[in-house]
Amino acid sequence: MKQHTADPGQDMSTGQPERLFSGPIGTEYQMLDLICPAAAAMSKRVGSSVAVLPANAAERPHALRVFEIGCGTGRTTLELLESREDLVIRAADNEPAMLDQARANLSQPMRQGRVQLIEADALSALRELPPGSQDVVASAYTVHNFLETYRDQVLSEIFRVLRPGGIFVNGDRYALDDTAEHTRLTQEEVRGYFKAFSAISRLDLLEQWVLHLFSDESADHIMRLSPSLTKMRGIGFDPVEVHFRDGVNTLLTAIKPAV
Ligand SMILES: C[S@@+](CC[C@H](N)C(=O)[O-])C[C@H]1O[C@@H](n2cnc3c(N)ncnc32)[C@H](O)[C@@H]1O
Structure with missing residues (x-):
């Protein structure tokens, strides 16, 4: 029988979605910037992608309805909110430690009714939404953290909840199709982890992020670019486009065709 380690993930024999951000990775999430400076820029890119979308004229008052998958501490949520005034966001995350930080970072827009935070895993939260109810799904x-089987269901649910003409914007880690080049990049990345965390004497974080990377890179999680694009097109998204690619860091959009 296939075994999954419990740390930092979860025994998948429970069938529950994994919680990979429950330890120090989550409580000290800002440390990500030491090892992935691309993340902050990607949050901005996700915001900018939504900024250029046409308003939803059918909505009264005009508002773009956005569902955000895995809001974490709210960094990308803030970029989305700053990108335009006419959007309201439902943001889901299944990690309480991340949501605590999101509540602190998003207190003002939450008071203004522009953001609602939901403690739930992505698939369950999407299943709660009526079909065609969202203009945008952003993440x-x-x-990339999801098990592939779970991710496939999430992608189908994204398609279902988007209105015709709605858009999925994902800034994420998509593995290179060239496996040898991907391995080389991953080794370089691990070297960067050692450098960054040794410099601040945080071998505990080094251990956690290396374990996390093992999960990302494992056969049942890894999200490679070309198969992912093919999968989205198979679900019915058209067009599916890559707008930015630097190593694994990728911004893509996938549109649910208007009827
Ligand atoms: C790498 S963080 C990114 C956070 C945020 N999107 C950002 O741009 O800073 C990934 C987030 O996804 C959340 N997450 C992972 N698996 C999830 C799932 N199945 N459902 C909901 N959230 C999930 C984690 O708890 C974590 O907060």
Whole structure:
């Protein structure tokens, strides 16, 4: 029988979605910037992608309805909110430690009714939404964490909840199709982890992030670019486009065709 380690993930024999951000990775999430400076820029890119979308004229008052998958501490949520005034966001995350930070970072827009935070895993939260109810589904660095079987269901649910003409914007880690080049990049990345965390004497974080990377890179999680694009097109998204690619860091959009 296939075994999954419990740390930092979860025994998948429970059938529950994994919680990979429950330890120090989550409580000290800002440390990500030491090892992935691309993340902050990607949050901005997700915000900018939504900024250029046409308003939803059918909505009264005009508002773009956005569902965010894995809001974490709210960094990408803030970029989305700053990108335009006419959007309201439902943001889901299944990690209480991340949501605590999101509540602190998003207190003002939450008071203004522009953001609602939901403690739930992505698939359950999407299943709660009526079909065609969202103009935008947005996410940053979350979908790659999913087990592939779970991710496939999430992608189908994204398609279902989007209105015709609605858009999925994902800034994420998509593995290179060239496996040898991907391995080389991953080794370089691990070297960067050692450098960054040794410099601040945080071998505990080094251990956690290396374990996390093992999960991302494992056969049942890894999200490679070309198969992912093919999968989205197979679900019915058209067009599916890559707008930015630097190593694994990728911004893509997938549109649910208007009828
Ligand atoms: C790498 S963080 C990215 C956070 C945020 N999107 C950002 O741009 O900073 C990934 C987030 O996804 C959340 N997450 C992972 N798996 C999830 C799932 N199945 N459902 C909901 N959230 C999930 C984690 O708790 C974490 O907060």
